[in-house]
Amino acid sequence: MPDLFEKVLLLKSSDIFNEINTEDLRFVADALEEEQFFKGDRIFEKNDRGDFMYIIINGEIGIELDKKQGDYVATMSSGDCFGEMNLLDDLPRSASAVVLDDTMVLKLSRAQLRGLIMSCPELGLGILKSLSLKLRETTKRAIKK
Amino acid sequence: MAGIGSLLLIKPGEGRQVSHFVLLLICLGAGMAIGRGSADVLFLKRYGIEYLPVMYLLLSVVLAISFTLYAAFVDRISSEQFFYFLLSVEVLVLLAFWYAIAFTEIRSVYPAYYIFYELVSELILVHASFYISQSLDTMQSKRLTSLILAGYQLGMITGGLFFAMVMPMIGVEHAMTVWSGLLLISLSMLFSWHRRHGVSPFFKTPSRARGNRVVAAIQEVKKGVVFVRQSPLLMNASFALFFMVLMFYVLTYSVNKIYSESFTSEAGLAMFFGMLVAGTNLLAVVLQAFVSGRVIEAIGVRKAKLIYPVLTLLSYILLLLSPGFYTALVASVNNSTMMPAFRNPSRQMFFNVLPDYIKGRARATSVALVLPAALFIGGALIMYLQTTENPSLIIYLGFACAVMYSLFCFRMGKVYSKTLIENLKQKLYLPENISKAAYRGNNETLFSELLKGLASEDKWVCLSYAELLIKSFPEESVLPIMLRIESAPPTIADHLIRLVAGAGNKFIVSDLMLIAEKGDDHLKSTIYDVVLEYAEHDYPGLIETCLSAEHSRVRVPGIKAAVRKGHGELFQRGMEAWYELLHGDWAQQMSVIEMYPLMEHLSETKKREVKAVYERVFAALLTGEGDARRVVIYRAISHWQGLQSEALSGLIINDMRSVEPELRAAATNCLPVLPDEQDRKKYIWMMLADGHASVRKSALSVLQSMYQSLEQVCLEWLMTEAVGSPRAQKVLLQSLIELGIERACLQQVVDKKAVYATELLAAINAFDSGGEVAMVMMRTVLEERLTEMIDLILLAAEPMVAEGSIAVIRAGLSSKDASSVADAHEALQSIDDKELAVLLSDMIDRRYDRAARRGYRKDFADRKAVLQWCVDSGDAWMQECGHYAMNATDKGVYA
Incomplete structure (x- = not known):
């Protein structure tokens, strides 16, 4: 099981938390819960309500848009983060997550994240900054095209 | 000197x-x-x-x-x-x-x-x-x-x-x-x-102009015209300015005509004009220094605005009745003294109700459009009237302009109230810098609008309007507020009672007592408290009534009034009732937690006795209560000066780590209770770095309460104390800047932090990229700290350089976008302090460019020395990470 500092580094490498200082991230790291999935499990389905985000400690996850065998739009492994946008926008899941290999994840619920942001608004500001930078990058790419 | x-x-x-x-x-x-x-x-x-x-x-x-x-x-x-x-x-x-x-x-x-x-x-x-x-x-x-x-x-x-x-x-x-x-x-x-x-410190290097600058300036004037058409205040102000300019120049023409006829020689006229300029300026200075402010404050800005037009109107009447040297002199003195003394400051106050973005454009329109237009028309009209047979028609023209000017000034006053109300209604812009005079004497529309606000169910809106109502209409506001107290929920009624009582109107006491008769125990308690504080003599039996009441809240005003007496039988009874509540159930104890002000009426022995009881009561209450009540208890504790308690320390420290920011802030306010000074300092540093602004604010106010001069202690802590986290340092620095600290001190902070930043840079150099978790973590933290330290240096430098340039640099650096970082780098060159610019450029180069870091100073023998430096630092998070990395090294994992 990862210790606090390892969890902090995992969070720091995620898209949504990378603009937050490690000092503040330790509160998020404290709130993370561990969960084990086995090959073939389906973590969530497309159009489900997304209540959790996940960070992969080890294992492999496939992201699929349709239930076609082996047709994954992305595969994710150790250190990758998924499901994070649902914590902020409340929209249903845009894809399904399937366990490709036995996987250990850290998960964070929407309620926990909101509680943490209320307690430490600097976290919210950091998330906003990450999203803003991402949006800027996407816009830049779109303009180039 | x-x-x-x-x-x-x-x-x-x-x-x-x-x-x-x-x-x-x-x-x-x-x-x-x-x-x-x-x-x-x-x-x-x-x-x-x-x-x-x-x-x-x-x-x-x-x-x-x-x-x-x-x-x-x-x-x-x-x-x-x-x-x-x-x-x-x-x-x-x-x-x-x-x-x-x-x-x-x-x-x-x-x-x-x-x-x-x-x-x-x-x-x-x-x-x-x-x-x-x-x-x-x-x-x-x-x-x-x-x-x-x-x-x-x-x-x-x-x-x-x-x-x-x-x-x-x-x-x-x-x-x-x-x-x-x-x-x-x-x-x-x-x-x-x-x-x-060197160059003026707040000169901004101009950005490359986009488009034609003259066209842009004309566009600003056009936007001003749009605002003028939309705002009745600006529309009337523009007409007022138009007629004022006409009136002014017609008067200048008329008096100059008289002067040139009165003085036949050039030397005589020169001597007269010289004396006139000197005399009127002297009078204007005296009026501005000693009279204007007082008059505006006394009669209100709306009436003060009319002084200059009315006096000018009188000047014209004098000129019409007896056109001669002395009437011309009176008119000149009025023109040159009353305008700067009354017209200019009151016009400024009128404009203060408008947001800045409108103000600037409205001024541009006035200078570039209204003023020249009035001057042109004035010139043309005088030219025409010169050709007529009756030259006094020119003075009639000026008189007519003065009438119109007075009229538009009067209308400005009327629409001013409306504009003020509109802004209040929208809650978009609450002007802060309007003086009391601006509220005074406003019309019935404002009064009825404020009454509507008073009726609001929203506590903030209701109380804000009540405050404005009392300020603008001290006497007329009493009745509506009393009526509102009867219908308002307890939390609003409580505040309204104290607000209306605080206004110092003694006549309200009997009305309040009538409300208390019909009210519940909560309302009774607040009203009795106010009555016993303001008009105890009018209600001799009230203390007895309170002391013998069943409900503990109603007994409290009686206890306060009895103890305030400081001796006698009533005092004894008050003390007994107080002790009884302190030893009662939690509700009774809660009702007397905010009794610190009474301590000044007690003897030293009694003070010690009561303090000891309170220490136990606070500890007991804190052990059993939920978050909201703990906040109330902490608020009460924070008012107890000189209370230091081991028993409370643990509870306070524990609650400073709560997830509830309100509770953390309340507990932080109680830091003076901690008996050990080192502990107090340590936790103030910790709370100054909290992730919630209200907690950081509490920590700063505690710092202020513990030391005489906030400026001195902030500077001392930033310069000499163990280095806390950058966020904590930023709070101290920001408060120093707000306090208007001298540049020399800011320079000292810049120098000190620059030294620390170079140490951080040297420490980062001891770590390679990649590696095991503890080392990656340590390097990440050091890099974060360096970024924050550069930001802190820029913040300290901000008041010393051109406005806005540091903000651009800080935003650019934090963007992580290569071109924005480069732009920020470029912007650094505009800083006058070349030494600082070079230092920061170098630091930024090395922070963002690994190649540039190669060969940088090696202050540390090896990685272990860096870890030891982190552990010894005053930054709690660096210490924690340093310990973690050291343990990993000791275990041989990363040897």
Whole structure:
């Protein structure tokens, strides 16, 4: 099981938390819960309500848009983060997550994240900054095209 | 000297700068007075008053063009460079005028000189204000601008006297040489000051202009017109300005006509004009210093706004009844003194209800459009009336303009209230800097609008409107507020009772007692408390009634009143009731937790006794209560001065780690309770770094309460104490900047933090990229700290450099976008402090460019030394990470 500092580094490498200082991230790291999935499990389905985000400690996850065998739009492994946008926008899941290999994840619920942001608004500001930078990058790419 | 400095609000280190500005403005003002006198005398005596209206026509066009060009180009170069240009051109043109007037017979030089004076008098004053604003920060501006501008009036007085005494002897045609001399002195002062002190500190390097700047300036005027059409206040203000300009110039024409007829000789007229300029400026200074503020405060801004138009109206009536030298003199004195004393400050107050983005554009429209238009029409009308057989028609024209001006000023007052209400309604913009005078004497519409706000169910809205109501209508507000108290929920009623009682109106007491009779115990308690505080003698049995009440809340006002007496049987009964509640159940204990103010009425023995009981009660209450009640208890504890308790310390420290920010903030406020000073400091540092702003604010206020001078302790902590986290340091630094700390101190902070940043850089160099978790973590933390430290240095440097440039640099650096970082790097070059610019550039290079870091100073023998440095630092998070990495190293995992 990862210790606090390892969890902090995992969070720091995620898209949504990378603009937050490690000092503040330790509160998020404290709130993370561990969960084990086995090959073939389906973590969530497309159009489900997304209540959790996940960070992969080890294992492999496939992201699929349709239930076609082996047709994954992305595969994710150790250190990758998924499901994070649902914590902020409340929209249903845009894809399904399937366990490709036995996987250990850290998960964070929407309620926990909101509680943490209320307690430490600097976290919210950091998330906003990450999203803003991402949006800027996407816009830049779109303009180039 | 120090005493005079402090009397004039000049801080140590500012004396030279203020002297420079004042002396500069004295020279410019003296020159202007000489220019005024000579332009008037030469035009009137050598060219003819009959051509004055033509001058107005020409001047309107010249002013409109000049100010549009000025607005378009003024910020292209620094303000002193613009001054060099302006003054040099002025000197050359003046010398040319001197040659033409003194040695040639060219008649057209007189109107040209007149127009030239009118133009430069406006330009120099406007640009001088701009120049001063580019050299002072906001705090300095507030303190020093009026003092500095007083230099201009002092110059006008001196120049006026000089003109009256000397010019008639040497000849008015030589006035330009004296004026040029004064301008050359101003130029040399400017030049030598900026050679020693560099560019004006708040000059922003202009960005590359997009599009035509003249077109952009005209666009601003157009936007102003749109605002004028939308806002009744601005519409009326524009009409008022239009008629005021007409009225002003018609009066100037009329009195000048009388003066030129009264003084047959040029020397006589020159002496008179010199004395007039000096005298009216002296009177204006006296009025501004001792009368204006008091009158505006006493009668309110709406009425004060009418003083100048009404007096001008009277001047016109005098001129109509008896057109002669003395009535003209009265009119001139009124024009030159009442305008700066009453019209200008009250107009400023009127504009304060508007947001800044409207204010600026409205001013642009006034200067570039309304003023020239009025001048043009005024000139044309006077020209027409000159051709009629009755010359007094011109005075009738001025009189009509004065009537219209008064009318629009009156209408401005009416719509002003409406504008104020609109802003209150929308809750978009609550003006903060409106004086009491602005509220006073407003009309019924405002009153009824405030009543609507008072009826709001929203606590904040209701109380805000109640406060405004009491401030604007101290007497009329009592009845509606009393009625509102009866219908309001307890939390609002409580505040309203204290608000209305705090206004000091004793007549409300009997009404409050009537409300208490019908109210519940909660309301009774608040009302009895207020009544016993304000009118105890009128209700002799009330203390007894309270003390024998069943409900603990109702007993509290009785206890307070009895104990306040400090002796006797009633005092004893009060003490007994107090103890009884302290030893009662939690509800009874909660009702007496905020009784600290009573301690001053107790003997030393009693104080110790009560304090010990409270210590136990607080500890017991905190152990069993939920978050919301704990907050209330902590608030009560924070009021207990000198209370230090081991028993409470653990509870406070524990709650400072709560997830609830309100509870953390409340517990932080109780930090003085911790008996150990080192502990107090440690936790203040910790809470200054909290992720919630309200907690950080609490920590700062605790720091302030524990030490006499916040400025001193913040600086001391930033400079000498163990280095806390950057966020905590940022809080201290920001409060120092808000307190208006001197530049020299900020420079010390910059230097100190720069040293620390270079150590961080050297520490980062000890780590390679990649590696095991503990080392990656350590390097990440060190890099974060370096980024934060650079940001802190920039924050400290911000008040020392041009406004906005540091913000651009900080935003660029935090963007993580390569081109923005490069832009920030570029912007650093605009910092005047070249040493700081080089240092920061170097640091940023090494922070973001790994290759640039290679070969950087090696302060640390090895990685272990870095870890030890982290563990020894005062930064709690670095310590924690350092320990973690050290443990990993000791276990041999990363050997």
